[in-house]
Amino acid sequence: MESVPVRCPACRRDHTYSPPAYPCPCGAPTAPPLLPGARAVPITHRTWNDDWVTVRCPACGRLDQWPQPELCCPCGTVLRVPVRPVTAPDDEPGPAGPSHIPLPRTAPAPRPAFRAVAIHGAGDALETAARYLRWLGYRDVVQPSKPSPARIDLRATGLIAQVDTVARPTALRDVECLWLNALSASVTCVFFSLPGYAPDASARAEGLGMPLFVLDPAGTPQPVNSPADELLSTGA
Structure with a gap:
């Protein structure tokens, strides 16, 4: 070093x-x-x-x-x-490498269709995000027993997730704080938001490789950036 x-x-x-x-x-x-x-x-x-x-x-x-x-x-x-x-x-002189290089992966096993349940409040949003992560392949998704000062709503092996249900679009600071908490714990992170994301928050998440999903009130999370598309395609 x-x-x-x-x-x-x-x-x-x-x-x-x-x-x-x-x-x-x-x-x-x-x-x-x-x-x-x-x-x-x-x-x-x-x-x-x-x-x-x-x-x-x-x-x-x-x-x-x-x-x-x-x-x-x-x-x-x-x-x-x-x-x-x-x-x-x-x-050294020469072209810079691409900002995102997908790692080689084996073809994921086919998944059954995600079972959507309408979201009527914060509790439904949290449950939908947990079920969706399990559907993606994170089998040990749990909700912390005590409220987290870092606003970590869900945990799994190698993963933390936040579920935002406030009225305003998720802000840049929320995305950066989740990424920094994941970085310090050497895990990956996923963000779910009911109201969507501010433009600068979406841009930063794309650069950080953080999957962003919007929680459709009908009950199916929708990917809104390329890391989320990749996670949806490959699974955990």
Whole structure:
């Protein structure tokens, strides 16, 4: 793992920093490439755009959004550690790889038709999402016994899911929070929404490879992006 020297501009203390690695959907550990020689910058206020950086997986070439590397100095200053901008793989000339490379899969076994039950409230929406995940192949779907501060509504082996039933379209922050919780737990995630999604939320989920489904009041979840189409096609 690469490391860089980092000096705190507030107290002048020197540190050696290595960024955390997260698993790419292909399974390879991936860490943001640090920018040697660049000065770390104190974080005085936060924005969602500043908290994320684009990183290319060294194994499959996939581009994803990852948490911006940060270092907390003992003096109390939180530093943003600069990251090398994404260009061609390994900074060598040549065409960049596609942003989404489907992994080879065997043909899924035929599934029976999903049994739709009309949705009349939040409880019905949650039950529909759980049945749909089981239908996709997640056999151990459960609802957490206690409300989750991270708003995780359903869990299965290797998966967390959120079910949004509020009146407004699901927002960008909700999508990013679910993805970050999945990233920290090294699992995948799926979002279900009764009212649909804000345009920027849909765009970010597409870039993150997160399946989005809209809960049809008639009772059949509908895929609304390409990761959802792929999940529907292949199953768990």
